[in-house]
Amino acid sequence: MLRALPLFLGTCVLLPTAAAQPGGFGIGGQIGEPTGLTIKLASQPSFDFAAEWNFEDYFFLQGHLLLAERRFRGTAANLTYFYGPGLFLGERNDDTAFGLSFNAGVAYYTGPVEIFGQLTPRLRLAPDSDFDLGAALGLRFYP
Numbered sequence: 001m002l003r004a005l006p007l008f009l010g011t012c013v014l015l016p017t018a019a020a021q022p023g024g025f026g027i028g029g030q031i032g033e034p035t036g037l038t039i040k041l042a043s044q045p046s047f048d049f050a051a052e053w054n055f056e057d058y059f060f061l062q063g064h065l066l067l068a069e070r071r072f073r074g075t076a077a078n079l080t081y082f083y084g085p086g087l088f089l090g091e092r093n094d095d096t097a098f099g100l101s102f103n104a105g106v107a108y109y110t111g112p113v114e115i116f117g118q119l120t121p122r123l124r125l126a127p128d129s130d131f132d133l134g135a136a137l138g139l140r141f142y143p
Contacts, residue, residue: 064102118138
């Protein structure tokens with residue numbers, strides 16, 4: 001994942017700076033934990049969802065209510081930060097896990113595309129308690 005960081009930062013610098021406010025629905029992909037499909041409902045407040053699966057023995061779902069999505073002071077409106085609480089549910093080899101999570105990250109908007117990076121601390125509540133940290137880089141397209 002760290003090898004993807006220079007590519008991500010280089011892409012942010014090379015993309016045009018004119019930004020369009022995203023539409024109400026964004027869909028794309030992300031790499032990290034989880035790696036898979038990502039969807040965002042851009043409203044007030046916004047919601048983001050991610051899903052990863054292997055059809056034979058694994059799935060993971062997470063969703064977050066984004067309490068804030070604001071631009072950094074002194075920067076263009078197309079560079080924002082976001083954060084908010086959420087839940088996750090996963091199953092691997094008939095072992096189901098459920099818990100609380102928190103999502104925080106940065107996003108860069110260029111036209112109908114959002115490029116984002118995020119950190120997601122997770123507190124598993126069932127079947128036992130545990131702490132985990134997820135991270136992802138991704139793209140969403142707003143049709």
